[in-house]
Amino acid sequence: MQFPEIWLRDNCQCKSCYLPQTRSRLPHGWHTKVQVRELSWCVDTQRLHIDWSDEHQSSFELSWLQARDFAPANRKRYLSDCYRPEPRHWSRQQYPQIQREFVYEELLQSDEALLQWLQQLAVYGLAMIRQAPLELNVLQTLCQRVGFMRRTTYGHEWHVSAQPGASNYAYLAQPLPLHTDMPYFEYKPSITLLHTLQQSDSPGGWNLLTDAFHVADLLRAEHPKAFQMLSETPVDWADIGSEKGLSFHNIWRAPVINLDVHGRYLRINHSVPQRDSHFSIPAEQVRPWYEAMALFVRLANEQACTFKTTPGDILTFDNLRLVHGRTGYDDTDRNVRHIVGAFLDWDIAYSRWRVLKQSLGYNN
Structure with missing residues (x-):
């Protein structure tokens, strides 16, 4: 030693x-x-x-x-077994192999199931929960099993359904392009939970999901100049509006691809509606950034996996890593799509993961 x-x-x-x-x-x-x-x-x-x-x-x-x-081997073991699991990036072709499903009631009753769900989210950034009750308090109950929800300017929970005069682009029935939620927060919500209460019977409403860390891998290996542009150029992300009596004007400046001091991915920022018209960089860098961003979006769409949730499903994914969207759908009184959303933070989720590993004997 x-x-x-x-x-x-x-x-x-x-x-x-x-x-x-x-x-x-x-x-x-x-x-x-x-x-x-x-x-x-x-x-x-x-x-x-x-x-x-x-x-x-x-x-x-x-x-x-x-x-x-x-010793190097022990330091590596600690970082993966206790600090955070090593993420594994995946392509569209690999999605069928990495996807995993959990049963809602088992997550409430079994610490082992809860640990495996958090492990799946930490490693692959994506997990589906089935057979959840069609009730409004479901996400609150699930989040309490981990710790507590993350509140934002849109409240503890929000409802995604077509709304006239919507204050957020997600509340429209038009196609929702790939994006991360709330890139305009410095402390961005980490884990997104989407509970399907009602699903549109129209041909649309299909979920789109891409591992943006894999897209960054492709850029880094095959288009290094574009990768450098997207990882070094600060972008102004903003959200201006009001919700539930609260007026807000949120701004955060950060690149699309955020790296730590070792060059590892920290988070992805991307949302066309929330990218501000203010772009506080030298004018000669603007066109190269747009060209790099167009390449990122093309690769992200090429790598997107598609599926359609059914009532009782809870789609959970890493909002720091995955970009998500959906196809457009028809919304009428007889054809309603109703999704309830909430957030968890990785700090709380990792804490629960470590406590569960200790209590279940994985760290002994």
Whole structure:
């Protein structure tokens, strides 16, 4: 096992350095000059004892050390088993192999089923739930099994149906192009849940879903200049209006493809109706951006899988990763499409995932 000295001193588990009931380190300085004076190992207690050059003493359990080993294999295991599962990107052709269905009542009753649903969402970004009651409180009950809903300017839940004078493009019966929800929020809702109460009997109303991380993979490999343009150019996303007595003017500036410091995907931003007419970049960069974006949209449509939900279905997907839409449909008094939507946040979902893994013995 590998452990830097300064890290061991910083993580001393004695009463003056660590508070067990809160599982937190107490402030005790940085000790950048402190060195190990003597090491000893107790076979009976399976503990490592250290005498430090500052006259301090530390003691560490073997199991605690093993879980925090700096060796590459152990760090990789921790990141995938405890931090977050490694996402697996998929193409349209791979969709039949990665799709998975869950039963609503089993998610309410079984921790194992709930864990597998969260695992599926984390790895593939998509899961279908079947046999949900045709009631208005279904998403609230499901979200409470995870933690709590994410409230937005549209409330805790919203209803997607054709509405005259609609305040949001999704409330229209016209075709809804591929998009992510609410790119105009810095802290964008992470997981979208769509509960079908009524489905249009018209030929339209088909769901469209694409793994936009896979689209980004294609751009990165085959069109690097377009990838660079979409990952470096900030775009103004905006939403102006009112809902349930609340007036709002939301703006967030971020590229279409968001990367972390290691070049890994953080989130995708894309919504034609919510892309502001303000475009705060040098004028000479505008046309290249449009050309790159046209390529992104073409690839996203080519990679889209299609299906049509039925009453009782709950479509759940990662809103940071997937782009979704639907075909247009006819809406009349006798032909109604009614979807109830809600959001969860990944912070809450990952927390529940870790707690379930621990309680079910996966991390033992």
